[in-house]
Amino acid sequence: MLNLLAEPWGVIVSHARACYPRECCGILLGTAAEGDVRTVTTAVACVNAYQGEQSDRFELDPKDQFEAQRAARRQGLEVLGFFHSHPDCDAYFSATDLANSWPWYSNLVVSVRGGEVSHARAFRANDNQTASTEEELRCPQS
Amino acid sequence: MPTVLIPTPLRPHCGGQSSAEAAGATVGEVLESLTAQHPGLRQHLFNEQGKLRSFVNIYLNDDDIRYLDKEASAVTAADTLTIVPSIAGGRA
Numbered sequence: 056m057l058n059l060l061a062e063p064w065g066v067i068v069s070h071a072r073a074c075y076p077r078e079c080c081g082i083l084l085g086t087a088a089e090g091d092v093r094t095v096t097t098a099v100a101c102v103n104a105y106q107g108e109q110s111d112r113f114e115l116d117p118k119d120q121f122e123a124q125r126a127a128r129r130q131g132l133e134v135l136g137f138f139h140s141h142p143d144c145d146a147y148f149s150a151t152d153l154a155n156s157w158p159w160y161s162n163l164v165v166s167v168r169g170g171e172v173s174h175a176r177a178f179r180a181n182d183n184q185t186a187s188t189e190e191e192l193r194c195p196q197s
Numbered sequence: 198m199p200t201v202l203i204p205t206p207l208r209p210h211c212g213g214q215s216s217a218e219a220a221g222a223t224v225g226e227v228l229e230s231l232t233a234q235h236p237g238l239r240q241h242l243f244n245e246q247g248k249l250r251s252f253v254n255i256y257l258n259d260d261d262i263r264y265l266d267k268e269a270s271a272v273t274a275a276d277t278l279t280i281v282p283s284i285a286g287g288r289a
């Protein structure tokens with residue numbers, strides 16, 4: 056289960072609105088507890104580094120991930136996963152998302168319609184990125 | 198020996214460790230040594246041609262090795278390598 060606290064959710068919503076109609080992206084930091092409950096305490100808004108049309112693609116800059124990994128280690132947190140938005144589209148885990156994902160991480164997808172956040176869902180990829188499963192999501196909007 | 202920081206998805210292939218020490222004078226040698234100790238890591242780091250996978254970024258201390266000498270970058274015992282997974286996607 057992915058549990059998003061109010062502050063990181065606010066960061067995600069603001070970033071998704073600001074980037075619309077382009078896809079936004081960022082990194083989720085927090086704690087992973089027994090019973091597979093992941094609590095996101097920090098959301099890091101990142102620049103979409105995709106070199107091309109960003110209305111339907113995103114790419115995280117490895118430097119941002121490197122810095123996030125370092126910050127997480129210093130704070131005793133984990134990189135729990137990543138978030139990105141789907142402008143004017145539902146929140147699903149696309150074939151592109153799956154092919155470019157890694158196992159274990161939570162992948163939060165936020166639907167933004169007309170510039171406002173509509174809904175969000177979370178997914179995890181299997182070990183060889185051939186399938187994903189939806190993860191229970193708890194966040195202020197749901 | 199140089200230290201390699203392991204991202205969470207790869208820790209199951211590295212005895213659950215968040216970091217590991219591996220010998221070598223270059224980035225390539227350190228990664229070879231690491232995967233010799235933990236063979237399960239190999240498929241995640243290298244492709245069938247033995248080259249680093251495009252989905253894997255390696256930092257030597259604060260620098261992406263793509264902007265150094267790539268896998269030939271020199272490493273000392275005090276250095277830290279960080280494995281950084283590439284993440285991308287989109288609705289398309």
